[in-house]
Amino acid sequence: MSQETSLTTTPCELRFSNTAAEKICIIIQQQTLPFFRIKIQGGGCMGFEFVFGLDGTQSTRDYCWEQNATTGRFKCLIDHISYSYLKGAEIDFIDDANGQRFIVNSQYAQTCSCNKSFSIESQNDHR
Secondary structure, three states, X not given: OOOOOOOXXXXXXXXXXXXXXXXXXXXXXXXXXXXXXXXXXXXXXXXXXXXXXXXXXXXXXXXXXXXXXXXXXXXXXXXHHHHHHHOOOEEEEEEEOOEEEEEEEXXXXXXXXXXXXXXXXXXXXXX
């Protein structure tokens, strides 16, 4: 596992609902990887998609911070490019007829009905 210095170790402008924070704590406690990673990548029906997962490697180009939850804490990683599109967003976790999943609520992203892909409304707001 890499312990490189990150871009920041302070809380970022990204929020987690209580439900999402608790679910991430449970997942991390059951696995051996120490970081919860959030990123965006090209794909999906609207051009971009959200990717959530566990990671054991922290890059020097990652933002890293500890997030509190009722049952503990976890470390979150997000690369600098993804962060520029997710500033001000809230990560939530839902469990409904479509399954369990993390979703992103953002004023800058227009999501599809499944909340897995999105398009950027105005890239000028992220610079």
